[in-house]
Amino acid sequence: MSLQGKDLLTLQEINQEDMELVLSTARSLKEILSRPIKKVPTLRGKVICTLFYEPSTRTRTSFELAAKYMSADTVSISASTSSVQKGETLADTARNLAVMGIDLVIMRHSVSGSCHFLARVLDIPVVNAGDGMHEHPTQGLLDIFTILDYKPKIKGLKVAILGDIAHSRVARSNIFGLTKMGAQVSVAGPSTLLPPEIEALGVKAFCHPEEALEDADVVYVLRLQLERQSNSLFPSKREYQDFFGLDRQMLACAKEDAIIMHPGPMNRGVEITTDIADSPRSVILDQVTNGVAIRMAVLYLILGGRE
Amino acid sequence: MSHDLLIRGGRVIDPVSRTDEKLDLLILDGKIARIAADIEHQEPIEVIDADGKLVMPGLIDMHTHLREPGYEYKEDIQSGTRAAAMGGFTAVACMPNTDPPCDNDSVVSNILEIAKKHGCVKVYPIGAATKGRAGKQLSEMGEMKRAGAVAFSDDGSPVATAEVLRCAMEYLKSFDAVLIDHPEDSSLSENGQVNYGLMSTVLGLKGIPREAEEIVVARDILVSSLTKGKLHLAHISTKGSVNLVRQAKSTGLNITCEVTPHHLVLTEEAVWKTGYDTNTKVNPPLRTKEDVESLRAALADGTIDAIATDHAPHHADDKWVEFDYAAFGISGLETAVPLVVDRLVLSGIIDWMKVAETMSTNPAKILGVPGGTLQEGSIADVTIIDPECERSVDPRGFMSKGQNTPFTGWRLTGAPYATIVNGRTVMLDGRLM
Helix, strand or coil: CCCCCCCECCCCCCCHHHHHHHHHHHHHHHHHHHCCCCCCCCCCCCEEEEEECCCCCHHHHHHHHHHHHCCCEEEEEEHHHCHHHHCCCHHHHHHHHHCCCCCEEEEEECCCCHHHHHHHHCCCCEEEEEECCCECHHHHHHHHHHHHHHCCCCCCCEEEEECCCCCCHHHHHHHHHHHHCCCEEEEECCHHHCCCCHHHHCCEEECCHHHHHCCCCEEEECCCCHHHCCCCCCCCHHHHHHHHCECHHHHCCCCCCCEEECCCCCCECCCECHHHHCCCCECHHHHHHHHHHHHHHHHHHHCCCCC | CCCCEEEEEEEEEECCCCEEEEEEEEEECCEEEEEECCCCCCCCCEEEECCCCEEEECEEEEEECCCCCCCCCCCCHHHHHHHHHHCCEEEEEECCCCCCCCCCHHHHHHHHHHHHHHCCCEEEEEECCEHHHCCCCECCHHHHHHHCCCEEECCCCCCCCHHHHHHHHHHHCCCCCEEEECCCCHHHHCCCCEECCHHHHHHCCCEECHHHHHHHHHHHHHHHHHHCCCEEECCCCCHHHHHHHHHHHHCCCCEEEEECHHHHHCCCHHHHHCCCCHHHCCCCCCCCHHHHHHHHHHHHHCCCCEECCCECCCCHHHHCCCHHHCCCCECCCCCHHHHHHHHHHCCCCCCHHHHHHHHHHHHHHHHCCCCCCCCCCCECCEEEEEEEEEEECCHHHCCCCCCCCCCCCCEEEEEEEEEEECCEEEEECCEEC
């Protein structure tokens, strides 16, 4: 099994061996983050480009630091400050970057499937850093990695994913990744935010969060993606918080040792209350740390590393 | 030039006279002079050996986008009619969503003039039902009809409201023309990319529910019942639409409908399997297996009257982009016959008589244009199909400027062998004459 030279576009299409390879590689690379001098020469001479058509704090920084800790050079392009503003197409932008000698492109884009398109345009590996409402595979991997910090194994674990499932690429990558590794996944939210036939992906769907939370080992709260919602899918943030936001009372339905996760950025007081987000059971900042390790592993494995 | 021609030894299929026999067909002066076995003809004359091939009334594509005027970079009348000839079509009816839209008689005349000069097959303009296709005010349909328009439609969009549709259908009674509606409720389909269902969930693309189509199909059927006018529903794609049409027909309403080859052979899974290939992006979207099966059954039992390509050629620039930004549509003229033969005839879903009926006879009848039959005295528009020719679809060889097809690389058995317009051979054995 190897990811060498390959794209990482989805967790739907990756096999379990490759997923476990990333997780175990990340486990050994994570140690670098706690060294006084955070630099290994592994990817020296490699050039990695982050191409972001959407805003990002965590994902972009995390990929860039992952590359830098392994001595790769990085360039970052934002749609908002590049020739994309002059109307340059994605295909042209990407090909221009490629001929400057880049070894790997990490892209985030608001349109689902854009990374598949980019992979067709380019010969170099493409890593999906979130495409529209489709997938965010490194997020899925870092979430699984984080769960494994607290739970012995994924198989048999009950994971409840709450909130805006319909618009969430994080939900899709987690559903594909977690079910592949044997978790029992439930999703819940107002029915307007549950996508059609979601149960065909091997999850249980509920329109009352309490039902999904029953006996859950992991409570995963999604961000309400207000920017992707054109219509009135729920009446107000206030009512959303009231019926679907995670608060102490709702959390009581889950197991006592259930961990709380969120991919960030949080809408505090909407999908999650501040006291829960900042409680000892919250592993939200662990997710961020682990994101760097996972991305180091992904870059390392794709750009020629062997186990 | 005298258009004399002898087509020898083909299996002649004519739905009007229910002929299905190995016969010769003699064409003199652009008309069918004789249909009989072993015709002896003394004069030196062009002969096409059609042994082992199907000889059919010329195929008529009642739903084509020729893009001229306005979008000549996607297609023009010359390239579009060449594509038609290559695809075995002797005539195409072109939709009015051009720029300017075909909403007055001068645009109709202009299209016909260009077609006369550069066209390779017959062109029947379809006029816009409302001015600017804006759905507010009726266009001058009488004048357009007089100039040569054969039907009326706001295709690309539905006729906006039930009241405007009602008026258009009532008004058209004076001109005996059919109203072709594109069934889509845009409030449900807005920003949609693929069928609403499992695939929209997996792909994270906004879904277009089948009900977006069915609501308008139902509306149109009810308005047709109110007006008793002539209504044709374009490119229906769902089981629900089929059921609504079947039910409406059983009550005797004057309704017809069409289906495209791609909705008969592809499902929504094509978008996923091809990794978001924008050539699978089409409106209405590719649906589910259940829908495809229902459409096939409806074609076989006569609920669906016609196969129409909805030929929607696009420039690569309009497709080589992110999925949401790509244009809807498939370049269909040059793959229609191979798909129909390979996927529907050879697999026993429909027979050759049904092919002639749905691709020639019924379109001619619905549009009220000549052709659709092979009988002595009728116009010599003829399509010859080779049922054994096996080819791979290669859009680089298309005559259409639009190479946007999801069928690239498909090996299909069955191909148009000759296209004969008014007795003149415009395509023979894959070559334009």
